[in-house]
Amino acid sequence: MSRSTRRKAAEIRHLMETEGDAMYHNTRVLNEGRYEGIEAFDEYEDLRAEARSIKEAAIADLPNLIEQVRESVEANGGNVYLAEDAADANAYIEEVCEGRDAESVVKSKSMTTEEIELNGHLESLGIDVYETDLGEFVIQLADEAPSHIVAPGFHKSREEIATLLNETYDLEDPLETSQEMTWFVRDVLGEHIRDADVGVTGANFVLAESGTVTLVTNEGNARKTAVTPDTHVAVAGVEKLIPSTEELSPFVELIARAATGQSIAQYVTMLSPPTDSPTLDFDAPDEPIEGGSEDREFHLVLLDNGRTAMREDDELRETLYCIRCGACSNSCANFQHVGGHGFGGETYSGGIGTGWEAGVHGLDSAAEFNDLCTGCSRCVNACPVKIDIPWINTVVRERVKRGTDPDTFDHLVDGLTPDQEEPGFDLRNRFFGNFETAAKAGSALAPLSNWVANSGPVRGAMDRWLGIDRRRDLPEFRRETLRKWFEDREGPTRTRAGTGVDREVVLYPDVYTNHVQVERGKAAVRVLEALGVDVRIPDVGESGRAPLSQGMVSTAERSARDAYAALSGHLYAGRDVVVVEPSDLAMFRREYEKFLSDGSYERLAANSYEVMEYVYGLLENGADADALAAGDGERLAYHSHCQQRTLGLETYTEAVLEGLDYDVTTSDAECCGMAGSFGYKSEYYELSASVGESLLAEFDTQGRWVVASGTSCLEQLEGLLDRPTAHPIQVVDPVRTGP
Structure with a gap:
């Protein structure tokens, strides 16, 4: 193991030991809330599509929206400054503070001000800066960076926060409960807000037509920060611009549901500053309130800092559609275990963080954590604006990995x-x-x-x-491949079920099914033939999944084209493509859209099926279930592959097994942690194993035959349990010999 690998492994180990428990608990709570909130909201998918369309159009029209918002804000009596980069933005805000003789600034939570390191800049000028978001306030006291894009203090437990507050303020009566701490911090921050000369906020959305800044929070501190001081500075990336109030609605419906599962955030504040309310004199609370908007200043600082270049980058542009909800982080098994201090760069963390870091800080920052994205795709359905986050991570990985000089080997x-x-x-x-x-x-x-x-x-x-870890068992190659076994069989072996089902399929021989886990391929052939299907196994190469996972996009594209060429004749002949390994099916149904012509992609995607999905369809259309191995109450523990769940296919396996009278319990974990090559890599072995152990902790495997749909899942579970596992197709194999 190299020195850098050992250092990375030690860093991850430290984060899991010190922050892992809190991150796992807190992200899981939000993730479960999201699932519940979305399940109860019938319009979710329609609004996702609408929000995506709005963001696409807004980013395309960004130059016009910038000019429009400038006119609107200036007509309202405010000021707009388009900052080229972090230094430019900080210099302007410094000028605003100097103009108000500011001694103290209060801030609401803003990842954009984290990006430009505004706090450090103002403090270097002798200005006191106070975060007013509870989580931001806590980590400011701890002198730490946010660990989550929405919940900056997620890595801290209640006990740790209590200790921090008690030690910082030397309290006679120590704080213990969450309520006590919240009340105490509320009083402290209330004083800072009252005394502040300038209030700085971010903006969730900026409406170009009216110059309205929209703040979505659960604490209410942002609106106090915006309106209590005489001067309000809103700092927002240019991507936060949308045309008008009409386009805002779907985002308000989506952002809280995606972040926490709430139907709507506690506070949705819409300000078109400078506000008309008079300024407040807290030193004379009994005096009548006088004055008006002429006493107030508003400055909208729109930040570029690489965003224009991202807009022109066909692969990174999608990053600008992000609405900063954190759903991609909460749904990511690796993030759940290490948090944003490990799965993050200079500012941004989680799945979408790679795109942001590459765009605003550069590839070196993105390279620090890009490999923690395994491409499991659980974030794809979580994202409220349908960003293809795994693809962004893959493209960034390609740029990082190809950016080195040729070496000795x-x-x-x-x-x-x-x-x-x-x-x-x-x-x-x-x-x-x-x-x-x-x-x-x-x-x-x-x-x-x-x-x-x-x-x-x-x-x-x-x-x-x-960097292949010694603790991980290597795959055992089989001398007789699946294709060789299939070719060498003597005569027709299929037995028709006599139900009128008569189909022809090609069974796709993915690399593992063909060379390693050959028995599951044999079982697939026997099951399909028992249900009256004529099976062929074509001479076709790998799908491109392996090179794509490593950032080898050009190689993946060539593999995709070659695989389609080998399968296209079967498709035109009316044969369905049946796939055992879900990650390869995901290539056919998702990633091939980027590599093939529209017609070729649609043809393959529409006619390719996961093997248990196909078995379900056969049974539903009259195939004889008695031709398969019946369960008679046999107890199974079933874990579905992450990409299988993203495609919404796990229910077919469950339905087939339960229909054949198997007693099935299922897992809820997002991922097993193996994720192809990820679990083999030395610096990530312990993280991979920790994710797998979390799966087992919530998964009743006692006295049950453990089955899983994916290659990686089977390897991980078998290694952790130290007992044989199987693919579901092997369970229903008419001639099975297990468990």
């Missing part, structure tokens, strides 16, 4: 690997991205290849040069 790789990558692409990523090559060699030389791979010197070399 590149000449050993070039010519031996069939990828499309340029010299200098990360060696470990190239190895995992070319796993099909290793699998073919492994099967051809098995069982010798398995013995050699597990020998001490080879494991040591893998650890040192490829």
Whole structure:
């Protein structure tokens, strides 16, 4: 293990030990609230589509919206400043504070001011800065950075916060309960707000037509910060602009549901400053309130800081659609265990954080945590504006990994690997991205290849040069591949169920099913044939999933085109494509949209099926369930693959198993933690195992046969449980021998 790998592993281990419990509990609470809130809201998907459309149009029309909001704010009596970068924004705000002889500034929570490091800049000028959001206030006292885009203090437990407050303020009567702490902080912040010379807020949305700043909060501090001091400065990225009040509605409906599961946030404040309310003199509370808007100042600071370049970048543009709800973080198993201090860069964290960091701080910042996104896709359905977050992470990964100079070993790789990558692409990523090559060699030389791979010197070399952790069992290649077994069978072996079901399918031989987990492929063939289906296994290469997961986009695109070329004849002949491994099906149904023509993509996506989904359809259309292995109450513990759930397919497996009289319990965890190559990498092994252990902690496996739909899930669960696992198709195999 290299020094940098050891350092990364130690950092992750420390975060899991010190912040992991609090992050896991708090993010899980929000994630469960989101599921419940969305399930009860019938209009959710329609509003997602509408919000996406609004953001697409707004970003496309951004120059005009900037000019429109400038006119609107100035007509209201305010000022607009378009800041080129962080230094420019800070210089302008410094000028505003100097003009008001400001000694103290209060702030509401704003990730954009975190991005420009406004607090540090003002404090360097001798200005006192006080955060008024409860979570921000706590981490300001602790001198820490936010660990979550919505809930900055999520990494701290109630006990830790109590200790921090008691020690900071040296209280005679120590604070203990959440209510006591909240009341105390409310009083402290109330004084700071009353004494402040300038109030700084962010903005969730800025309405160009009216110059209205919209603040969505659960504490109410933002509106106090905006209207109590005489001067209000709102700092917002230019992407926060939308045309008018008419476009605001879907976002108000979506943002709280996506963030916490609330139907609406506690406070939705719409200000078109300068406000008409008079300024307040807290030193003379009994005096009549006099004066008006002429005593107030408003400054809208619109920040570019790389956003214009992101808008012109076809791959990063989607990042600008983000409404900062944190749903992608809450739905991510890795984030749940390490939080934003590990899964984050200079400012932004979580799945969408990679796009933000790459755009506003550069690739070096994004590279610090980009690999923590495993592409599991659980964030895809969580995002209220339908951002393809895994794709953004993949593109950034490609840019990071190809940005290195060719090293000593590149000449050993070039010519031996069939990828499309340029010299200098990360060696470990190239190895995992070319796993099909290793699998073919492994099967051809098995069982010798398995013995050699597990020998001490080879494991040591893998650890040192490829960062493959010694604690992880390696896949065992099979000498007889699935395709070889299928070709060598003597005569037709299918048995028609006599129900009129008569279909032809091609069973897609993904790399693992063909070379490693061959038994699940055999079971798939037997099950389909028992239900009256004519099965073929084509000579087709890997889907592109492996290279895509490593950021090898060009190689993935070539694999996609080659795979479609091998399958297209079957599609035109009316044959369905049945897939055992969900991650490959996700390629066909999702990622191929980026690699194939519209017609080719739609044809394959519409005619490809997960194997248990297909079995369900056959049974629903008259196939004889008696042809399959009945459960008779046999107890199963079933974990569905993360990408299978993103596609909404896990219910088919559950329905088939329950329909065959199996007693099934299921998991609710977002991911098993293995995630393909991720669980093999030394710096992430402990995190991967921790995610898997959390799955087992909430998953009743006692006395049950553990089954899972994905390759990675099976590897992880079998390793943690130290007992055999199986794919669901093996459970219903007419000639099964397990468990």
